[in-house]
Amino acid sequence: MSTMTDNQSGPMLAADGTPLKVSLARALRRQKIRAFLLIVPLLAFILISFIAPIGDMLFRSVENGIVPETMPRTVVALEDWDETSGEAPSEAVFAAFYEDMKVAMEEKTHTKLGSRLNYDTAGIASLFRKLRKPMGNIDETQPIKPQFIDAEEDWGDPEVWQTIKRLSGYYTSSYFLSAVDMESTHDGIQMKDDFERIYLTLLWRTMVLSVAITVSCILLGYPIAFLLANLPLRTSNILMILVLLPFWTSLLVRTSSWIVLLQQEGVINDTLVSLGILDDQGRLELMYNQVGTIVAMTHILLPFMILPLYSVMKTISPSYVRAAKSLGANDWTAFWKVYFPNSVPGIGAGAVLVFILAIGYYITPELVGGTSGIFISNRIAYHISSSLNWGLAAALGVMLLALILVFYWLYDRIVGIDNVKLG
Amino acid sequence: MERDDYIVRFENVQKSYDGEILVVKNFNIDIERGEFLTMLGPSGSGKTTCLMMLAGFEPATHGEIYLNGQPINNVPPHKRGIGMVFQNYALFPHMTVAENLAFPLKVRGLSRADCDAKVKRALEMVRLPQMGGRRPAQLSGGQQQRVAVARALVFEPELVLMDEPLGALDKNLREEMQFEIKHIHETLGVSVVYVTHDQSEALTMSNRIAVFDDGIVQQLAAPEVLYEQPENAFVASFIGENNRLMGTVTALNGSTAQVKLDGGGETVGALAIKCGGVGERTQLSIRPERVVIGQDDADNKLSGKVVELIYLGDHIRCRMQVGTSEEFVVKVPNSHAHAALKVGEVTPIGWATDDCRALDVLEA
Ligand SMILES: Nc1ncnc2c1ncn2[C@@H]1O[C@H](COP(=O)(O)OP(=O)(O)OP(=O)(O)O)[C@@H](O)[C@H]1O
Numbered sequence: 001m002s003t004m005t006d007n008q009s010g011p012m013l014a015a016d017g018t019p020l021k022v023s024l025a026r027a028l029r030r031q032k033i034r035a036f037l038l039i040v041p042l043l044a045f046i047l048i049s050f051i052a053p054i055g056d057m058l059f060r061s062v063e064n065g066i067v068p069e070t071m072p073r074t075v076v077a078l079e080d081w082d083e084t085s086g087e088a089p090s091e092a093v094f095a096a097f098y099e100d101m102k103v104a105m106e107e108k109t110h111t112k113l114g115s116r117l118n119y120d121t122a123g124i125a126s127l128f129r130k131l132r133k134p135m136g137n138i139d140e141t142q143p144i145k146p147q148f149i150d151a152e153e154d155w156g157d158p159e160v161w162q163t164i165k166r167l168s169g170y171y172t173s174s175y176f177l178s179a180v181d182m183e184s185t186h187d188g189i190q191m192k193d194d195f196e197r198i199y200l201t202l203l204w205r206t207m208v209l210s211v212a213i214t215v216s217c218i219l220l221g222y223p224i225a226f227l228l229a230n231l232p233l234r235t236s237n238i239l240m241i242l243v244l245l246p247f248w249t250s251l252l253v254r255t256s257s258w259i260v261l262l263q264q265e266g267v268i269n270d271t272l273v274s275l276g277i278l279d280d281q282g283r284l285e286l287m288y289n290q291v292g293t294i295v296a297m298t299h300i301l302l303p304f305m306i307l308p309l310y311s312v313m314k315t316i317s318p319s320y321v322r323a324a325k326s327l328g329a330n331d332w333t334a335f336w337k338v339y340f341p342n343s344v345p346g347i348g349a350g351a352v353l354v355f356i357l358a359i360g361y362y363i364t365p366e367l368v369g370g371t372s373g374i375f376i377s378n379r380i381a382y383h384i385s386s387s388l389n390w391g392l393a394a395a396l397g398v399m400l401l402a403l404i405l406v407f408y409w410l411y412d413r414i415v416g417i418d419n420v421k422l423g
Numbered sequence: 424m425e426r427d428d429y430i431v432r433f434e435n436v437q438k439s440y441d442g443e444i445l446v447v448k449n450f451n452i453d454i455e456r457g458e459f460l461t462m463l464g465p466s467g468s469g470k471t472t473c474l475m476m477l478a479g480f481e482p483a484t485h486g487e488i489y490l491n492g493q494p495i496n497n498v499p500p501h502k503r504g505i506g507m508v509f510q511n512y513a514l515f516p517h518m519t520v521a522e523n524l525a526f527p528l529k530v531r532g533l534s535r536a537d538c539d540a541k542v543k544r545a546l547e548m549v550r551l552p553q554m555g556g557r558r559p560a561q562l563s564g565g566q567q568q569r570v571a572v573a574r575a576l577v578f579e580p581e582l583v584l585m586d587e588p589l590g591a592l593d594k595n596l597r598e599e600m601q602f603e604i605k606h607i608h609e610t611l612g613v614s615v616v617y618v619t620h621d622q623s624e625a626l627t628m629s630n631r632i633a634v635f636d637d638g639i640v641q642q643l644a645a646p647e648v649l650y651e652q653p654e655n656a657f658v659a660s661f662i663g664e665n666n667r668l669m670g671t672v673t674a675l676n677g678s679t680a681q682v683k684l685d686g687g688g689e690t691v692g693a694l695a696i697k698c699g700g701v702g703e704r705t706q707l708s709i710r711p712e713r714v715v716i717g718q719d720d721a722d723n724k725l726s727g728k729v730v731e732l733i734y735l736g737d738h739i740r741c742r743m744q745v746g747t748s749e750e751f752v753v754k755v756p757n758s759h760a761h762a763a764l765k766v767g768e769v770t771p772i773g774w775a776t777d778d779c780r781a782l783d784v785l786e787a
């Protein structure tokens with residue numbers, strides 16, 4: 001009796017005396033290695049094309065090496081300067097700055113530095129671009145500060161030096177502050193002036209419009225998916241092709257066709273005018289505003305709602321509704337109390353998909369959104385390709401990513417992520 | 424007035440899904456109040472279709488269905504008040520067992536207290552009093568089945584339809600559930616229309632069985648009548664085991680027919696049930712247990728050659744060659760009198776004229 005209990009309390013042994021767990025692990029290892037080898041290409045691909053860029057983006061949103069690297073001496077010298085004094089820094093700082101800029105101009109990095117500083121304080125870029133003028137005439141035996149200020153009086157503006165001092169670290173929060181319409185001044189962190197604020201409004205608008213698009217996708221997609229799921233297979237296959245048709249058409253073509261339809265001289269307005277419903281002056285503004293964005297994006301994202309809904313509805317046995325009816329429920333009760341709750345996972349999956357796609361959408365709002373219908377992603381694109389402020393673009397991107405993760409988390413808390421079914 | 428005895432009446436009901444094939448050809452049936460009526464038939468014979476028409480999920484193409492004397496062709500399913508147990512149970516997966524049971528009560532606007540009391544009683548009836556809080560997915564197949572039965576009964580319908588409710592269960596559980604359903608039927612006195620293609624299930628549970636084939640009712644009778652007195656060759660071969668011998672009618676006198684067996688065999692007497700006139704082909708049908716072996720005092724005497732013997736404990740299954748048939752089976756009781764059968768032996772066999780039925784010929 002006691003030996004038996006002893007045996008069972010110790011680890012189980014395989015026939016050769018090694019613990020069973022060890023020999024099982026050994027047996028499974030080969031299998032695991034093979035499974036791993038199968039996914040290596042995908043893993044490498046994801047690493048290179050997805051994880052690495054995201055990591056790079058995260059890094060860029062706080063990276064600020066250019067300031068301390070281009071002006072190492074100035075950064076050190078500025079440490080003793082009291083930025084709240086309201087006066088330009090001392091001769092020592094100017095001397096250090098002169099040395100730094102000699103090197104920088106040789107390496108032609110000074111304009112880049114100027115653009116970086118310009119993101120925080122407008123006007124600095126031109127100061128650096130015109131650096132050749134003060135630098136060229138410096139007499140190194142005389143104090144440098146007065147010569148600089150004489151040649152270009154803006155060098156005496158303490159704001160310039162405040163900016164340099166603020167940005168002298170290798171890492172900075174300035175991009176993130178800009179991304180939420182804040183700035184850091186010598187008085188501390190505060191909101192930007194009203195007329196300079198843009199990103200919070202944009203972020204808010206992106207969310208509100210994305211919610212509106214998601215809701216209209218649900219409202220339009222649910223009946224279609226229901227129909228598809230309940231028709232005989234042959235009919236539903238034909239209809240399914242109609243649903244998938246947009247996928248085979250270029251996004252640009254689809255968006256442009258909305259322009260043709262919605263613009264003020266477009267098909268819809270012309271029809272309404274010719275029917276006498278509108279007069280020629282009262283043409284509706286359906287484009288280059290939020291209406292345009294919502295209409296076009298709902299159309300483009302609708303399949304992403306219909307497909308998961310359809311695949312979930314396909315699995316709802318018709319006998320549920322029949323059972324409900326045989327138990328005394330009328331058509332509506334049977335639908336609402338029995339069919340609908342079983343289709344919620346499809347709504348969840350579709351809504352998550354559409355919302356996440358919408359929140360980062362770019363081309364369609366760009367083309368039909370005008371100024372009031374653009375999304376935050378359009379600003380990101382602008383900073384990437386036009387203003388070249390990649391740090392800010394990265395910070396905005398990180399915010400968007402964080403936002404999506406927050407939504408995902410909220411969804412998980414409220415609905416439960418296991419409730420999402422894509423098929 | 425006379426209709427009040429019947430809870431359901433099908434009158435000349437026809438059904439076609441595609442406008443080309445009649446799935447149900449001419450269905451007439453009267454279902455008595457409190458009866459346990461089973462529809463039995465091979466797959467695709469239209470049993471589910473009839474049930475669906477009765478429940479209101481499929482319209483009848485032609486004919487009229489009456490419930491309590493009222494025509495119900497235009498009454499929607501939820502107003503018919505018929506309980507239904509589906510083949511796959513159709514328990515609502517997003518509700519607990521108790522919520523499933525409360526569903527029909529809530530849609531009828533019962534108060535919470537009434538609901539709770541009835542749900543509790545229903546759960547006790549199917550012996551699952553502790554399971555109210557579980558989801559259907561957390562129950563075993565047999566438990567789900569019981570919940571489905573309870574749900575179909577909890578709102579106290581007069582009529583319950585069950586479409587192969589035990590189809591998904593293993594044999595032991597099936598038998599246990601057959602007993603339980605039968606017991607509930609007897610206790611509550613509801614009328615039950617039950618669909619199955621398992622004949623032993625039909626035989627043990629039913630008051631009457633309607634044997635379906637090819638869209639029509641081949642025979643509607645009590646189980647023992649169906650077994651002892653099949654009216655046509657389909658019923659004879661579908662219910663239980665039967666020996667078939669082919670022959671030609673040579674004489675008819677009253678209720679008996681003289682039939683000359685094929686292959687130059689003997690002429691035997693049989694009950695003329697459905698055999699046509701003199702000179703027509705007929706199929707004789709004799710139950711294996713009604714054939715006597717090794718005695719020569721029977722009405723009809725033939726001889727058979729033993730082809731195969733299978734020992735089954737209480738009896739021996741003896742396959743013989745009789746006339747042209749190699750598949751003639753005799754169940755020989757395992758008694759001392761029959762101990763000496765051997766393969767290859769030729770032995771006299773016989774049966775009473777009353778046990779042999781001359782029926783129509785199934786075109787095979
Ligand atoms: N919705 C439908 N549309 C078209 N044909 C159908 C439909 N439902 C059933 N049928 C056809 O009707 C015939 C009878 O079907 P039914 O379901 O009534 O058979 P059953 O007797 O219940 O068979 P089983 O024992 O297999 O359940 C079959 O040939 C079937 O193919």
Ligand SMILES: [Mg+2]
Nearest residue numbers: 470471472586
């Ligand atoms: Mg069926």
